[in-house]
Amino acid sequence: MKPDKILLDHGSGGAMSHQLVIQTLLPAFDNPLLSTLHDGAVIDIGNGSRLAFSTDSFVVDPIFFPGGSIGDLAVNGTVNDLAMCGAEPAYLSVGLILEEGFPFSDFERVISDMKAAALAAGVMIVTGDTKVVPKGAADKIFINTTGLGYIQPGIDVGPSRVVSGDRIILSGTMADHGMTILSRRENLSFSGPVQSDTAALNHLVKKMLQICPDIHMLRDPTRGGVGTTLNEVAGSAAFGIQIDEAHLPVKGAVAGMCELLGLDPLYVANEGKFLAFIPSNETNAVLKILQSDPLGKDAVIIGEVVADHPGQVVMKTRIGGSRMVRMLTGEQLPRIC
Amino acid sequence: MNYTNGYRDPGIAGQLADRIRRISRRKVRLMEVCGTHTVSIFRSGIRSLLPDTVTLISGPGCPVCVTDQRDMDAFIALAGFDDVIVATFGDLMRVPGTHSSLLKERAKGSDIRIVYSPLDAITIATENPYKRVVFPGVGFETTAPTIAATLNLARDRGIHNFFVYSAHKLVPPALTALMALPEIHLDGFMLPGHVSVIIGAGAYRPFVARHSIPAVIAGFEPTDILLAIAMLVEQIESGASHLENAYSRVVSEAGNPKALALLADVFEVNHAAWRGLGVIADSGLKLRKSYEAFDAEQAFDLVIPESFDPAGCACGDILTGRKLPSGCPLFGKICTPEHPVGPCMVSTEGTCAAYYRYDNDSGAF
Ligand code: SF4
Numbered sequence: 001m002k003p004d005k006i007l008l009d010h011g012s013g014g015a016m017s018h019q020l021v022i023q024t025l026l027p028a029f030d031n032p033l034l035s036t037l038h039d040g041a042v043i044d045i046g047n048g049s050r051l052a053f054s055t056d057s058f059v060v061d062p063i064f065f066p067g068g069s070i071g072d073l074a075v076n077g078t079v080n081d082l083a084m085c086g087a088e089p090a091y092l093s094v095g096l097i098l099e100e101g102f103p104f105s106d107f108e109r110v111i112s113d114m115k116a117a118a119l120a121a122g123v124m125i126v127t128g129d130t131k132v133v134p135k136g137a138a139d140k141i142f143i144n145t146t147g148l149g150y151i152q153p154g155i156d157v158g159p160s161r162v163v164s165g166d167r168i169i170l171s172g173t174m175a176d177h178g179m180t181i182l183s184r185r186e187n188l189s190f191s192g193p194v195q196s197d198t199a200a201l202n203h204l205v206k207k208m209l210q211i212c213p214d215i216h217m218l219r220d221p222t223r224g225g226v227g228t229t230l231n232e233v234a235g236s237a238a239f240g241i242q243i244d245e246a247h248l249p250v251k252g253a254v255a256g257m258c259e260l261l262g263l264d265p266l267y268v269a270n271e272g273k274f275l276a277f278i279p280s281n282e283t284n285a286v287l288k289i290l291q292s293d294p295l296g297k298d299a300v301i302i303g304e305v306v307a308d309h310p311g312q313v314v315m316k317t318r319i320g321g322s323r324m325v326r327m328l329t330g331e332q333l334p335r336i337c
Numbered sequence: 338m339n340y341t342n343g344y345r346d347p348g349i350a351g352q353l354a355d356r357i358r359r360i361s362r363r364k365v366r367l368m369e370v371c372g373t374h375t376v377s378i379f380r381s382g383i384r385s386l387l388p389d390t391v392t393l394i395s396g397p398g399c400p401v402c403v404t405d406q407r408d409m410d411a412f413i414a415l416a417g418f419d420d421v422i423v424a425t426f427g428d429l430m431r432v433p434g435t436h437s438s439l440l441k442e443r444a445k446g447s448d449i450r451i452v453y454s455p456l457d458a459i460t461i462a463t464e465n466p467y468k469r470v471v472f473p474g475v476g477f478e479t480t481a482p483t484i485a486a487t488l489n490l491a492r493d494r495g496i497h498n499f500f501v502y503s504a505h506k507l508v509p510p511a512l513t514a515l516m517a518l519p520e521i522h523l524d525g526f527m528l529p530g531h532v533s534v535i536i537g538a539g540a541y542r543p544f545v546a547r548h549s550i551p552a553v554i555a556g557f558e559p560t561d562i563l564l565a566i567a568m569l570v571e572q573i574e575s576g577a578s579h580l581e582n583a584y585s586r587v588v589s590e591a592g593n594p595k596a597l598a599l600l601a602d603v604f605e606v607n608h609a610a611w612r613g614l615g616v617i618a619d620s621g622l623k624l625r626k627s628y629e630a631f632d633a634e635q636a637f638d639l640v641i642p643e644s645f646d647p648a649g650c651a652c653g654d655i656l657t658g659r660k661l662p663s664g665c666p667l668f669g670k671i672c673t674p675e676h677p678v679g680p681c682m683v684s685t686e687g688t689c690a691a692y693y694r695y696d697n698d699s700g701a702f
Pocket of ligand 1: 669
């Protein structure tokens with residue numbers, strides 16, 4: 001069944017976004033690079049050299065929030081997509097769509113955040129474009145970034161490499177970004193000291209690849225959260241994924257807010273975390289490297305790839321039961337009573 | 338910090354599950370009345386710990402699901418007024434009315450805003466003095482006191498552009514109506530903890546006595562639920578049938594007098610139409626005459642097109658425990674959370690949604 005209009009759910013990062021890609025975009029643009037549905041495309045440019053190429057658009061409201069701004073997100077988001085291809089991000093382009101009337105001081109603040117984020121990630125913003133649209137045709141500022149990065153010889157990170165027995169590491173706590181945005185957007189009176197986790201992950205990924213070049217796959221669980229990302233990985237694969245509820249890391253304040261709103265942190269967005277699929281014998285070395293870095297200090301093994309229940313993500317619950325974890329279906333719309 | 342807290346202690350949960358497996362002989366069907374229980378049971382994987390003898394059936398305790406189609410259509414019709422802002426809890430957005438949903442109306446341009454508390458609706462009303470702000474009042478005895486407090490405040494502050502369409506419902510009369518239906522085979526009830534905090538354990542005594550059926554008031558953590566199941570199984574195995582309170586850390590015999598007084602001040606008991614159960618006497622709350630000025634049903638000339646339940650949807654049978662979602666031919670095939678046919682697939686507390694999300698044996702896959 002096709003809806004007759006684009007709904008917000010089509011952008012939620014969950015099942016409907018997935019359908020939009022599979023049913024409309026993929027058939028239209030059909031090619032082998034796109035059909036891998038990875039965070040970015042890996043392009044062979046001859047002599048065994050490979051580039052990763054990725055793009056992302058940012059429309060967050062509010063544009064400033066605890067822990068960052070739309071400027072940080074726009075740089076870090078694309079940097080991270082490249083890093084998830086196993087690449088070292090190098091160059092970014094920036095497309096700005098500004099709403100007439102947007103305060104210049106806010107504009108400068110966003111740009112200075114982008115500058116700082118690019119510096120921290122070690123990437124150059126080398127080309128760009130700016131458009132201004134009439135008041136109401138956009139909300140304050142929309143940013144698109146596109147990036148290029150190099151993939152070192154010997155690195156091969158991608159869905160096809162995942163095998164049963166791989167351990168799954170989550171690099172830190174879940175749901176920090178999504179709950180921060182929600183609490184600011186909705187002015188939630190009961191929100192605790194929550195802060196977005198937006199960060200560039202490329203340096204951490206590089207460290208990890210140096211000690212374990214054989215990492216099988218990397219994904220950053222942004223919109224849709226860890227639950228949706230794991231489902232995308234298991235998707236039509238010949239393996240299943242098993243995770244352990246007791247090991248899922250969530251900060252106290254975030255867990256409390258989720259509980260109050262009836263939201264599942266498994267489906268809430270992250271902007272500075274990754275999931276790494278690692279050969280089991282390399283797990284300890286990787287964990288040690290991650291935990292020694294401030295961005296990875298809460299890294300834990302949350303589960304593993306299994307031969308059972310292919311295509312499905314199953315969670316062992318804290319009380320010793322088990323249940324399915326499915327893809328997010330539509331944005332979570334909370335209730336309080 | 339962990340994902341969870343002490344009431345999810347695996348040790349205690351394991352002991353309770355063992356106890357249930359040890360004592361359970363008879364095949365029993367236990368109904369958890371409340372949607373929050375349904376979700377907690379699924380999320381914590383409780384079913385996977387129970388013996389085959391114990392079957393858990395979900396009941397009419399998802400407030401969105403039992404909302405009558407005509408009320409849903411009324412919310413949608415309200416959103417159609419040019420000068421109206423509908424301020425609603427998020428869970429009503431996707432519920433299909435006869436011809437549309439609030440989400441679709443918003444995509445078409447209606448001003449519909451998700452709020453997290455009815456107080457936010459008052460703020461919207463104050464900020465938009467030339468608009469009329471309507472709050473769809475959906476919920477049980479748990480939600481209604483907050484709405485009552487909000488109406489109280491609106492009256493004190495002299496706010497004239499805030500309205501509530503009250504479709505609030507009461508749990509005990511629904512239980513009585515449920516028992517009167519044919520083909521209901523239930524051996525015990527797990528009663529909703531949050532509702533009981535407000536109305537008190539005493540509110541169920543007449544019902545339990547009349548039907549001599551085992552009933553236990555339960556909290557929402559996995560160990561609370563396992564404890565309640567163990568108590569129900571014990572009652573059944575020993576031939577007892579009375580009311581027990583497994584949530585006494587917050588539920589008293591008389592309930593919360595403040596909340597009850599607030600309810601009595603703002604609302605009066607009225608008949609109400611329930612999806613799946615039909616019209617039940619004394620099972621709903623409508624605004625008292627003294628709050629008439631805030632009553633959306635009075636303030637608006639609502640023209641509601643003829644309402645009918647979605648074709649083929651078995652929500653009525655599911656809400657009364659007569660069918661499992663897998664017994665609905667549309668489940669998982671035509672009806673999914675992305676394209677819900679009935680409310681039970683929409684609400685986070687809906688039974689079909691819970692089976693779809695968490696259950697791997699429900700036959701849909
Ligand atoms: S699966 Fe859908 S159509 Fe069937 S009963 Fe549930 S909500 Fe109604």
